[in-house]
Amino acid sequence: MRGTLRPTSDLDILAVVNRATTADERRAVVERLLRISGRAAASGPARPVELTIVRQSEIRPWRPGPVVDLVYGEWLRPDFEKGEIAEPRSMPDLAPEITLALAGNRSLFGPPPAEVLDPVPRNDLRRSIVAGVPSLLSDLSWDQRNVLLTLARIVATLETDEILPKEEAAELVAHRLAPAARELLLTARQMYVEGVSDEAAGAAWAATKPAALEAATELISEIAGYDIG
Numbered sequence: 001m002r003g004t005l006r007p008t009s010d011l012d013i014l015a016v017v018n019r020a021t022t023a024d025e026r027r028a029v030v031e032r033l034l035r036i037s038g039r040a041a042a043s044g045p046a047r048p049v050e051l052t053i054v055r056q057s058e059i060r061p062w063r064p065g066p067v068v069d070l071v072y073g074e075w076l077r078p079d080f081e082k083g084e085i086a087e088p089r090s091m092p093d094l095a096p097e098i099t100l101a102l103a104g105n106r107s108l109f110g111p112p113p114a115e116v117l118d119p120v121p122r123n124d125l126r127r128s129i130v131a132g133v134p135s136l137l138s139d140l141s142w143d144q145r146n147v148l149l150t151l152a153r154i155v156a157t158l159e160t161d162e163i164l165p166k167e168e169a170a171e172l173v174a175h176r177l178a179p180a181a182r183e184l185l186l187t188a189r190q191m192y193v194e195g196v197s198d199e200a201a202g203a204a205w206a207a208t209k210p211a212a213l214e215a216a217t218e219l220i221s222e223i224a225g226y227d228i229g
Helices: 023-036 074-081 095-104 122-131 133-139 144-160 166-174 179-194 198-206 209-224
Strands: 011-017 049-055 067-072
Touching: 011 095, 023 049, 023 067, 023 074, 067 074, 095 122, 122 144, 133 144, 133 209, 144 166, 144 179, 144 198, 144 209, 166 179, 179 198, 179 209
Parallel strands: 011 049
Antiparallel strands: 049 067
16 A cells, blocks of 8 residues: 555554444444544554444445444544444445555455455545545544645545545645645645644644635635546
8 A cells, every 4th residue: 555654644444344243343342442542542652543344245346335334433432432333324435445455455364455345436436535525624623634634635536546645645736726725735744744733733733724724615626626427
């Protein structure tokens, strides 16, 4: 897989299973991850884990919006800590995870991805990455750096049909933005490379939120200009 694991990168794991998981199994997975994932881990510092569990029958043959058994991410920690674990549900934006897994074609356990996954058709990938745009805007107030980089990555994918590392996507897209938005995106890129979070960047970065909204709006305008298919 392309790219380098950055200091603040999540560990993205796709688990493909051959049967439905039980509620007890999903709860056991969540309880274990709460102890080892992210800044609130019992010991650490620990890298945040983003885990998706999906049945192979949901994704092979490929079809849009497959049902996933479980999604774990640190943004869901407040719900998990209250014992609230969602039931299996459709995930319209799973296609990028499948595409990245096939690009790397390495497994932590079991056969390589190419033996258990089907490629995602181009138009399905494009629709899938765009499906997450509305939720990104709602995250801008607390995850400014990653929202800008993810929007740039969507633009880059629509342009190249590849899922580029965030820092490469930002470089590819920045030149087409207005100067203020370009500077903000490149600042976000540098923060990501150096492992500087929004919180660690302090008041000066927090004060750029209005400009970040303008930059995000520019990037979304770029996205809207592509034929999604």
